[in-house]
Amino acid sequence: MTDLAATTSTAAPVADRRHIARYLPGYGVYAAVAALLAFNAAFTDHFLTVGNLRTQLIQVAPVVIVALGMALVIGTEGVDLSVGSVMALAAAVLPLYLGYGAVPAIAVALVAGVAVGAVNGALVAVVGLQPIVATLALFVGGRGLALVLADGQLKQLHNAALLAIGSDDVLGVPAVVLIAAALAVAVGFVVRGTTFGRQLVAIGGNRVASQLAGLPVRRVLCCTYIACGVFAALAGVLATARLNASDPSALGNLMELSAITAVVVGGTPLSGGRVRVLGTVVGALLMQLVRATLIKHDLPDSTAQMAQAVIILVAVYVARERKSR
Amino acid sequence: MSPIAELVGVSKRFPGVLALDNVSITLARGEVHALVGENGAGKSTLIKLLTGVYTPDAGEIRYAGRPVSFRRPLDAQAAGISTIYQEVNLLPRMSVASNLYLGREPRGRFGLIDHRRMYADAAALLSQYGIDVDVRAPLQSLGLGAQQMVALARAVSVDARVVIMDEPTSSLEPREVDTLFRVVRDLRGQGVAIMYVSHRLDELYRICDRVTVLRDGRVVHTGPLAELDRLRLVSLMLGRDVAEVRRHGLTRFSESHTAAAGEPVLRVRDLTRRHVLSGVSFDVRPGEVTGLGGLLGSGRSETAKAIVGALPVERGEVTVAGRRLRRLSPAAAIRAGISLLPEDRKAEGIIPELSVRENIVLAAMPRLSRVGVVSRAQQDRVVDLFMKRLRIKAASPDQKVSELSGGNQQKVLLARWLCLNPKVLLLDEPTRGIDVGAKAEVQQLIDDLAQEGLAVVLISSDLEELVEGADRIVVLHAGAVVDELAGDDVSESHLMAAVAHDGEAPE
Amino acid sequence: ACAKSENSGSASTNGDAGQQRVVTPNAGAGGCTLSSYGATKLDLKDAIVGFSQSEKEANPFRIAETQSIKDEAARLGVKKLLTTNAQSQLGKQISDIQDMLAQGAQFLIVAPLNSDGLQPALQAAAAKKVPVLTIDRKINATACKDYVAFLGSNFVEQGKRAADALIKATDGKGKVAILLGASGNNVTTDRTNGFVNQLKASAPGMEIVAQQTGDFARDKGQQVMEQLIQSRPDITAVYAENDEMALGAVTALKGAGKNPGKDVKIVSIDGTRNAVQGIVDGTINAVIESNPRFGPLAFSTAQQFYSGSPIPENVIISDRAYDSTNAKDSLAGAY
Amino acid sequence: MADTHPAPTATPGRTERAAALVQRHGALAVLLLGAAVATGAFPSFGTLDNTHNIAIQSSFLAIVALGMTFVIISGGIDLSVGSVFALGGVLAAYASRWGLLPALLLPLAVCGLIGAVNGVLVARTRMPAFIVTLAGLLGARGLLLAITHEGSDTFLVPKGSAFATLGQGTLVGFGYPVYIALAVFGLGGLVLRRTRTGQSLFAVGGSEDAASLMGLPVARIKITVYLLSGLLAGLAGALNAARLSSGVTILGVGLELDAIAAVVIGGTLLVGGAGTLSGTLCGVLLLGVIQNVINQIGSLNSSYQSVVSGAFLIVVVVAQTYLGRTQRIR
Numbered sequence A: 001m002t003d004l005a006a007t008t009s010t011a012a013p014v015a016d017r018r019h020i021a022r023y024l025p026g027y028g029v030y031a032a033v034a035a036l037l038a039f040n041a042a043f044t045d046h047f048l049t050v051g052n053l054r055t056q057l058i059q060v061a062p063v064v065i066v067a068l069g070m071a072l073v074i075g076t077e078g079v080d081l082s083v084g085s086v087m088a089l090a091a092a093v094l095p096l097y098l099g100y101g102a103v104p105a106i107a108v109a110l111v112a113g114v115a116v117g118a119v120n121g122a123l124v125a126v127v128g129l130q131p132i133v134a135t136l137a138l139f140v141g142g143r144g145l146a147l148v149l150a151d152g153q154l155k156q157l158h159n160a161a162l163l164a165i166g167s168d169d170v171l172g173v174p175a176v177v178l179i180a181a182a183l184a185v186a187v188g189f190v191v192r193g194t195t196f197g198r199q200l201v202a203i204g205g206n207r208v209a210s211q212l213a214g215l216p217v218r219r220v221l222c223c224t225y226i227a228c229g230v231f232a233a234l235a236g237v238l239a240t241a242r243l244n245a246s247d248p249s250a251l252g253n254l255m256e257l258s259a260i261t262a263v264v265v266g267g268t269p270l271s272g273g274r275v276r277v278l279g280t281v282v283g284a285l286l287m288q289l290v291r292a293t294l295i296k297h298d299l300p301d302s303t304a305q306m307a308q309a310v311i312i313l314v315a316v317y318v319a320r321e322r323k324s325r
Numbered sequence B: 001m002s003p004i005a006e007l008v009g010v011s012k013r014f015p016g017v018l019a020l021d022n023v024s025i026t027l028a029r030g031e032v033h034a035l036v037g038e039n040g041a042g043k044s045t046l047i048k049l050l051t052g053v054y055t056p057d058a059g060e061i062r063y064a065g066r067p068v069s070f071r072r073p074l075d076a077q078a079a080g081i082s083t084i085y086q087e088v089n090l091l092p093r094m095s096v097a098s099n100l101y102l103g104r105e106p107r108g109r110f111g112l113i114d115h116r117r118m119y120a121d122a123a124a125l126l127s128q129y130g131i132d133v134d135v136r137a138p139l140q141s142l143g144l145g146a147q148q149m150v151a152l153a154r155a156v157s158v159d160a161r162v163v164i165m166d167e168p169t170s171s172l173e174p175r176e177v178d179t180l181f182r183v184v185r186d187l188r189g190q191g192v193a194i195m196y197v198s199h200r201l202d203e204l205y206r207i208c209d210r211v212t213v214l215r216d217g218r219v220v221h222t223g224p225l226a227e228l229d230r231l232r233l234v235s236l237m238l239g240r241d242v243a244e245v246r247r248h249g250l251t252r253f254s255e256s257h258t259a260a261a262g263e264p265v266l267r268v269r270d271l272t273r274r275h276v277l278s279g280v281s282f283d284v285r286p287g288e289v290t291g292l293g294g295l296l297g298s299g300r301s302e303t304a305k306a307i308v309g310a311l312p313v314e315r316g317e318v319t320v321a322g323r324r325l326r327r328l329s330p331a332a333a334i335r336a337g338i339s340l341l342p343e344d345r346k347a348e349g350i351i352p353e354l355s356v357r358e359n360i361v362l363a364a365m366p367r368l369s370r371v372g373v374v375s376r377a378q379q380d381r382v383v384d385l386f387m388k389r390l391r392i393k394a395a396s397p398d399q400k401v402s403e404l405s406g407g408n409q410q411k412v413l414l415a416r417w418l419c420l421n422p423k424v425l426l427l428d429e430p431t432r433g434i435d436v437g438a439k440a441e442v443q444q445l446i447d448d449l450a451q452e453g454l455a456v457v458l459i460s461s462d463l464e465e466l467v468e469g470a471d472r473i474v475v476l477h478a479g480a481v482v483d484e485l486a487g488d489d490v491s492e493s494h495l496m497a498a499v500a501h502d503g504e505a506p507e
Numbered sequence C: 001a002c003a004k005s006e007n008s009g010s011a012s013t014n015g016d017a018g019q020q021r022v023v024t025p026n027a028g029a030g031g032c033t034l035s036s037y038g039a040t041k042l043d044l045k046d047a048i049v050g051f052s053q054s055e056k057e058a059n060p061f062r063i064a065e066t067q068s069i070k071d072e073a074a075r076l077g078v079k080k081l082l083t084t085n086a087q088s089q090l091g092k093q094i095s096d097i098q099d100m101l102a103q104g105a106q107f108l109i110v111a112p113l114n115s116d117g118l119q120p121a122l123q124a125a126a127a128k129k130v131p132v133l134t135i136d137r138k139i140n141a142t143a144c145k146d147y148v149a150f151l152g153s154n155f156v157e158q159g160k161r162a163a164d165a166l167i168k169a170t171d172g173k174g175k176v177a178i179l180l181g182a183s184g185n186n187v188t189t190d191r192t193n194g195f196v197n198q199l200k201a202s203a204p205g206m207e208i209v210a211q212q213t214g215d216f217a218r219d220k221g222q223q224v225m226e227q228l229i230q231s232r233p234d235i236t237a238v239y240a241e242n243d244e245m246a247l248g249a250v251t252a253l254k255g256a257g258k259n260p261g262k263d264v265k266i267v268s269i270d271g272t273r274n275a276v277q278g279i280v281d282g283t284i285n286a287v288i289e290s291n292p293r294f295g296p297l298a299f300s301t302a303q304q305f306y307s308g309s310p311i312p313e314n315v316i317i318s319d320r321a322y323d324s325t326n327a328k329d330s331l332a333g334a335y
Numbered sequence D: 001m002a003d004t005h006p007a008p009t010a011t012p013g014r015t016e017r018a019a020a021l022v023q024r025h026g027a028l029a030v031l032l033l034g035a036a037v038a039t040g041a042f043p044s045f046g047t048l049d050n051t052h053n054i055a056i057q058s059s060f061l062a063i064v065a066l067g068m069t070f071v072i073i074s075g076g077i078d079l080s081v082g083s084v085f086a087l088g089g090v091l092a093a094y095a096s097r098w099g100l101l102p103a104l105l106l107p108l109a110v111c112g113l114i115g116a117v118n119g120v121l122v123a124r125t126r127m128p129a130f131i132v133t134l135a136g137l138l139g140a141r142g143l144l145l146a147i148t149h150e151g152s153d154t155f156l157v158p159k160g161s162a163f164a165t166l167g168q169g170t171l172v173g174f175g176y177p178v179y180i181a182l183a184v185f186g187l188g189g190l191v192l193r194r195t196r197t198g199q200s201l202f203a204v205g206g207s208e209d210a211a212s213l214m215g216l217p218v219a220r221i222k223i224t225v226y227l228l229s230g231l232l233a234g235l236a237g238a239l240n241a242a243r244l245s246s247g248v249t250i251l252g253v254g255l256e257l258d259a260i261a262a263v264v265i266g267g268t269l270l271v272g273g274a275g276t277l278s279g280t281l282c283g284v285l286l287l288g289v290i291q292n293v294i295n296q297i298g299s300l301n302s303s304y305q306s307v308v309s310g311a312f313l314i315v316v317v318v319a320q321t322y323l324g325r326t327q328r329i330r
């Protein structure tokens, strides 16, 4: 998109405040989150209670997981619209295999994620489609497939082991939150410390150059989309476990937008060539808090949506790259 | 001659560097003013201040006698300053003609663009510069050299009062250079002021009236060029005394190499691609520097790209150390030990968002990491080594590569390929935009590598460099090998004759 | 292929249990007849009938609705039944209807996505003299001109009855949270108005403390409820505008250590099997039915119409109400 | 557009020219192919009625996609069109009580304003277009809900009013909106190909820096495209309201994706700098045909419908890409 040209060209004028600007995007989000927390602490009853903070973390966990995968894809100058449908797909296959027990069922669900990711990856890396259409196809078809598998039915789930993941704590922290946190750390390491991560960022930064430098462009791209698919599937599993039911029709609706928003609000440019993991997590948290605040203050949908718009803009505005000279 | 443009005590700071430090310079009507200095001396920055890309931190810019502050390049152009930037800044996907006329297309009825006329004008204009290409074709189908000529044509065809050229000849052939100079002289005749940046000293002496030497962002000399001889000029740029410079000489190629002996390590056979390459074949032996000569657009870059599989071919094979590459792809080529330093730094070279360190180790990353985990320690060793050996000027290895000066970016790329320690090294314009000092170092480096038994293929539009550097020159014309010079035939005169291909060059 | 699901009792035994019953067939002379509508007589057996569904068959209501139409058509041996699904896009529903007309549909059953905006489709039908029967949602157009008649429930009424049920469950005291349906949706509007007005009218002791949308979806319902119960622990009653959100709320309340059905009373609308089961389990207090099995009624109405007898403008069906007294027995009848 | 599509070499021969032709019209080829197959497979596909339907059904998306094409060529994206479309409809229906002109001007004014705001934010504060217009999407939807009391009231267009006829009237079988769509496409094509503004869109999309170094007014151009996109979405919404003779509140959800899909299927590059309107038009019609074919098959349950249209989408895009293959030298 437009800012691609601007951020990735030698000619782009760069300011003295460059180094600040480079980190500020991160801080922008943190500032916004802090502000929102402060606001709620002051004006929302029962906000600073353990129970409430738990709720926020639990609700944000699936978004975070999806957003992590999305951040990787965006790092390659791509985007994955199919994540919501993948969540639905995972939700749809779960009950079909729960008969074998939770673990196999979850495994199959994740495999579904791999499959979708592989298709996306192939379409983008091998056929050379533009990510947005390539993934749009599965955004449409994926949910349909999920509904076919579940023949449109929402299924109540009773498998204790599975539901436990959604509801249990590990050392006082909800399992879902732990999983999300662990993944965040893992992705952070992959991006910073592994050849795969660095190559991913390089390809996002300048694909031609990466090709000439002998990087395995196709493989990296495929793996990235597969990772994104798996993450989405996992998020679908967790959300399903939390819901005590598999609901392929509604699960993950608009997830792609939430995830992308989280990533971008977190300071990762859609133009690729950079992945900011912590920012992504905080970005997701910000959007979660916004939603919570609006609900808790019982704003009508109209006001809520407009408020959300303004807050997003403000957050990103503080976080934006300064193009000062 | 009254000054048309003036910088008075101008400074510009970037994080880590003071790019310009209290610089004053005047540009008079009808003069060709040379601006020289090492890589990173601040030339491009100075220019960008003059054209409104940057705004100065201190000092003032005077234009036509009045202090001005251009907020956008648009303002500068409106005021009559037109520029050819160091990095070709055109639109690859748009037609050659559009690139020439964007924003000022000829218009017909109802103020609608008259494409027919635009194409006609464009073709006419370019043929004046000896470029005959399909002006409807996208710019990216042209070679970098041709693109540079397009940029020139665009900049000059607006009637400007000041024309600024930042290394306009960095990938031009003697023939195009002559064309360029003809243009420059005409402009001077019309009283246009020209600021001319180049690392090719001989060019300066051919057309420049006055010279300003920058070192580390400071003006160390201004005056008529005729009063300085080459050595003096260089010593000013490098800040070493004349004697020392004389001792080193200006180019660092040793006469010839210890025997281009032994089996060829690289065998190229019958590379063919419609309209670009037709049956290119040649050998390269270890310890030998093989030059690729030819006119602009003769397909040297294409040959190089084809060898490493960056340009798909219909026919042809490449053999490295006796083993034939099954499918040609950059990755395979690198594994086999071939490295290509591509010609187009901006599009094919640097990864702007990444740091100097990462740009250097990019290709070697797998080797510098254990089980897929990058080893910072190993990286640092390599990076430090090459940043020292190539004298890369950067605030730190973690500085964004896009913030380096043109020449230093070039060095970073060179480092990227050298740290793979390859069997065969293809260098497409390796010293493009590199200052005399560094140039000598690079040439020295090429020499040493050859001595160590590396096979080098050298593409250079700088004839002197090519002749002095290469033991053997394969001459291309219109994508085919038309001649091969070896031994005493390797001389500028012979080469000139050969590339011109008996005068029937494409016009 | 080798799928193996949990042994969940998803054997939907839809006998004649849960058949629709008509309450107001005020078939006065004012009714719409074949002649007054100006359609030509035909026998359904050798007719092409088109059914335009509004939303994905991805919730029990829509599944049951489409199924019952298909079943009835098959039972009567209708020559050809075209079915389309607008996937919640009004534009698509219009195209769907036009496409079916283009394919030669002679009688149309339409489940409108929205009360307004089907004008072009109806005109197209009228132009071809094809009778249109709208089910489950009333449209703002002139009966017996733009369409023959409307079969279905009265959503405002449903809201009213839900309010009554909640008042009964809470003895008219407490703080109520409303889980709204999708914004801008007629059903949401009606069910809200019916409920709110009735509550105002007959339960001054009850206060509505929150109205937030749960988009008719279970997960949204759960998330919203989780938020609300944190900031307003004093909520004692929940009105969910469909069963899915109610079930979501149940999970949320359990998660928050509350005891749904006891210390937080829950009433919802639809009458899906899961919700009625909820009543049996004691987590939900009452459910107002919104009966989706339009097949038999729709086709019988069609036959009456073609047999020349007048059809009332509104054929309102009686929706049952489930509560602890009748839930167990009527579980089979729930869809 | 010769000047926007990479040709194989600098001096192409006849075969290249032919190839380039197919490339430029890959979407068209696929469209014709698809239509031919459908006509063969379904008797009622080729009928005049059905053609009229597809035309009128596609015309609104077409108008929105036109704006989207401009935005995408300039290297941006506009997610707000769906909500703006809906908002335009509601406003038009609301104002229709005062006659034709208000019914058109009110939505155009408001939607144009939203577009302009998007544009200013994108051009002046370097925020990503994606986020800005996402906010636009939320904002416009919120505004719509506010106007209609959370969507509880629907404004109606007076029966038989001039405005209603604008949406419902037909000429030789085709509805007026079809002609309006064609008209704006013709105009758009002229602007894009034959005006400096149009050409500078490609420049800005190709490389913002190059464009500004060439002295093009980048910011102004960007603002213009988003303004245009807003206006066109509003216009489409208004026409649609006239056709539905009411300001339906639930319209336009996901419309932005359809528009983007149409544009990209039409061969426009999402990174900007290249694209054609003819392609977009084909893209829109392709989506319409897919939809229509699914209905022709009939009796597909909604889930299968999504699967099928997803599959179709892949096939179409892959086919289009392979036809439009362009090998790059550099």
Ligand SMILES: Nc1ncnc2c1ncn2[C@@H]1O[C@H](COP(=O)(O)OP(=O)(O)OP(=O)(O)O)[C@@H](O)[C@H]1O
Pocket: A012, A013, A014, B014, B015, B017, B018, B019, B037, B038, B039, B040, B041, B042, B043, B044, B045, B046, B086, B393, B394, B402, B403, B404, B405, B406, B407, B408, B433, B435
């Ligand atoms: N955008 C920027 N951000 C930070 N530092 C910069 C930036 N642009 C230039 N510099 C620094 O300013 C100094 C001068 O750069 P400049 O490009 O003017 O050198 P130059 O004289 O053009 O060199 P060359 O001959 O290689 O083009 C260099 O040290 C460079 O690293």
Ligand SMILES: Nc1ncnc2c1ncn2[C@@H]1O[C@H](COP(=O)(O)OP(=O)(O)OP(=O)(O)O)[C@@H](O)[C@H]1O
Pocket: B130, B131, B132, B133, B141, B142, B143, B144, B145, B146, B171, B275, B276, B294, B295, B296, B297, B298, B299, B300, B301, B302, B343, B461, B506, D009, D010, D011
């Ligand atoms: N003067 C010209 N006349 C015609 N075509 C040209 C000219 N210059 C470049 N081209 C086009 O550029 C393409 C490759 O040229 P390119 O410049 O890459 O080759 P080169 O020998 O490496 O020259 P350069 O020094 O520019 O790299 C050729 O296929 C040709 O179509």
Ligand SMILES: [Mg+2]
Pocket: B043, B044, B045, B086, B166, B405, B406, B407
């Ligand atoms: Mg420079």
Ligand SMILES: [Mg+2]
Pocket: B143, B144, B300, B301, B302, B343, B428, B459
């Ligand atoms: Mg070259």
